[in-house]
Amino acid sequence: MAGFIPQSFIDDLLSRADIVDVVGSSVTLRKTGKNYSGLCPFHQEKTPSFSVEPDKQFFYCFGCGKGGNAIGFVMDYENIEYPQAIESLANSMGIEVPREESVQHQQQRELNQTTFDVLQKASTFYQQQLRQHPDKNSVISYLKDRGLSGEIARDFKLGFAPPGWQNLLENLGSTSDDKKALLDAGLLIENPDNKRNPVYDRFRNRIMFPIRDRRGRVIAFGGRVIGDDKPKYLNSPETPVFHKGEELYGLYEAKQKVRKLERILIVEGYMDVIALAQNDIHYCVATLGTATSTSHLQRLFKLVPEAVFCFDGDNAGRDAAWRALQQALPLMEDGRSARFLFLPDGEDPDSQVRKIGSKAFVSSIGEATQLAEFFFDNLCSQVEMESLEGRAKLGTLAMPLIKLFPAGLLRQLILDQLAKVTGADLETLNKMSGDKATTADTHPYAPVEQARAADDPAISVKPKARSNVSHTCRKAVNLILLKPEIVKKVEIDESIKHLESNEIELLFEVIDLALNAPASSTHELLASIYGTPIGSQLIQLQDREQITPTTGIEKEFKEIVQYLTSIAKRKVAQNTLLAEARKKLAAKKQ
Numbered sequence: 001m002a003g004f005i006p007q008s009f010i011d012d013l014l015s016r017a018d019i020v021d022v023v024g025s026s027v028t029l030r031k032t033g034k035n036y037s038g039l040c041p042f043h044q045e046k047t048p049s050f051s052v053e054p055d056k057q058f059f060y061c062f063g064c065g066k067g068g069n070a071i072g073f074v075m076d077y078e079n080i081e082y083p084q085a086i087e088s089l090a091n092s093m094g095i096e097v098p099r100e101e102s103v104q105h106q107q108q109r110e111l112n113q114t115t116f117d118v119l120q121k122a123s124t125f126y127q128q129q130l131r132q133h134p135d136k137n138s139v140i141s142y143l144k145d146r147g148l149s150g151e152i153a154r155d156f157k158l159g160f161a162p163p164g165w166q167n168l169l170e171n172l173g174s175t176s177d178d179k180k181a182l183l184d185a186g187l188l189i190e191n192p193d194n195k196r197n198p199v200y201d202r203f204r205n206r207i208m209f210p211i212r213d214r215r216g217r218v219i220a221f222g223g224r225v226i227g228d229d230k231p232k233y234l235n236s237p238e239t240p241v242f243h244k245g246e247e248l249y250g251l252y253e254a255k256q257k258v259r260k261l262e263r264i265l266i267v268e269g270y271m272d273v274i275a276l277a278q279n280d281i282h283y284c285v286a287t288l289g290t291a292t293s294t295s296h297l298q299r300l301f302k303l304v305p306e307a308v309f310c311f312d313g314d315n316a317g318r319d320a321a322w323r324a325l326q327q328a329l330p331l332m333e334d335g336r337s338a339r340f341l342f343l344p345d346g347e348d349p350d351s352q353v354r355k356i357g358s359k360a361f362v363s364s365i366g367e368a369t370q371l372a373e374f375f376f377d378n379l380c381s382q383v384e385m386e387s388l389e390g391r392a393k394l395g396t397l398a399m400p401l402i403k404l405f406p407a408g409l410l411r412q413l414i415l416d417q418l419a420k421v422t423g424a425d426l427e428t429l430n431k432m433s434g435d436k437a438t439t440a441d442t443h444p445y446a447p448v449e450q451a452r453a454a455d456d457p458a459i460s461v462k463p464k465a466r467s468n469v470s471h472t473c474r475k476a477v478n479l480i481l482l483k484p485e486i487v488k489k490v491e492i493d494e495s496i497k498h499l500e501s502n503e504i505e506l507l508f509e510v511i512d513l514a515l516n517a518p519a520s521s522t523h524e525l526l527a528s529i530y531g532t533p534i535g536s537q538l539i540q541l542q543d544r545e546q547i548t549p550t551t552g553i554e555k556e557f558k559e560i561v562q563y564l565t566s567i568a569k570r571k572v573a574q575n576t577l578l579a580e581a582r583k584k585l586a587a588k589k590q
């Protein structure tokens, strides 16, 4: 049911629901002191690190960092949104949720429902026409030429808008209300100047591709000409239910087909999505006549860790890819990846997959260019790398873009690479890469005072502004907490201690703990330090960081240790040089 849930009801619900009962109905809890503990339902574990505190009506997992109140638990456990969680919780307690709805809201909702209904009717009509209309053969032979099966046509609910100006109008627009609904949905065009047809069908003699929202409702159509008419592709206009800058064609269908999406391939047209699905590549989406935007990508990265952009290999394609890269930069947190698949000149995904077959196409996706590689390829192609000036220009071009990256290993990798190809000093680059507020903090050898400032909760709510070393250390600590035994498997170079910062100290304290405590699990480890300053520091830290990898923990830890070792060794080398220089200077003076 729609409408606002009054806040007073939510407060009342929370005061009546006991978190121990709510969690206890899904997780076996054991009383430990005044709290309860159990096996965390949100990550895999053998010993309990999940704790429920009746006093605070709060749950918290020391293993994966999840925590919240009763509603939060229901949201996470049932994987549903806030209002649904309230419904679910109230339901389980036999309480009905009251709803308040503003008149305006109610009217809009009813109007939208009418629009959804008429769009669905239109979709059914177009599908019928594809089966029944006397002119259907031209469409069917077009689809067959493209190698599409009846099954795929059904999955994507393809249809046919027959030739003529009044088909939809005559079939679905008999009353004035119906006509208005068709107009609101963008299916009719009103033009009083046109004396013969003041109102007529928008889509005529086209193959129809219904565009569906995340709930599978038809919200718009794309239509492709069958003959040579212009435009080749025509989309519904913006309506209250269709905002083309936000939608991705094929996303609903992909989610229906693939239970756990691992990656998404972003292509340009409907036919590309459908042709790839026909070739068993079911994880493709297309933007609707707009360039890929940050909001598109945000939506995709919520679903999958990897986005692969597919473009034509010509200049226009590479330009479009570069624009997509810039949209992706701010979203490139650790654990996410963006890659670029360039097709041979003149091919689109549809023609390419038919030419080389599904297997070869999938392996070309697997070998697509990494973001970092495309980043340097593109920038280096704009300057003369042989000259000093050219390399300096490369730095100038790269730095504003690097600033867009969130702090993390990828940004550091790009900086390292930039230092290598330009011959610039990494330390200077690191300094430049932070914005004004974080310059000092981004410095790899940030003085202790600044590292302390990063511990101030008021400052640390912005995790992206933290230094690479602090960020990396926190990550390492989290990995140890997730899997303490990794410290015994990865060799940790003592030189890292030369990187003086609070985070480094914390890291070594945790390493010591994990090495010396008999604790083999996160829970035991944390239990052994519960109530100590370091214990509370760790709990705070877990609250802030959101990494919950399930595999590759040891590998990631190893990479972090190697990374820290490399910068520590560089620092030691620099210090030695400095000391020598001072010695020489002192000798000269004497």
Ligand SMILES: [Zn+2]
Residues within 6 Å of the ligand: 040, 041, 042, 043, 050, 061, 062, 063, 064, 065, 066
């Ligand atoms: Zn957990």
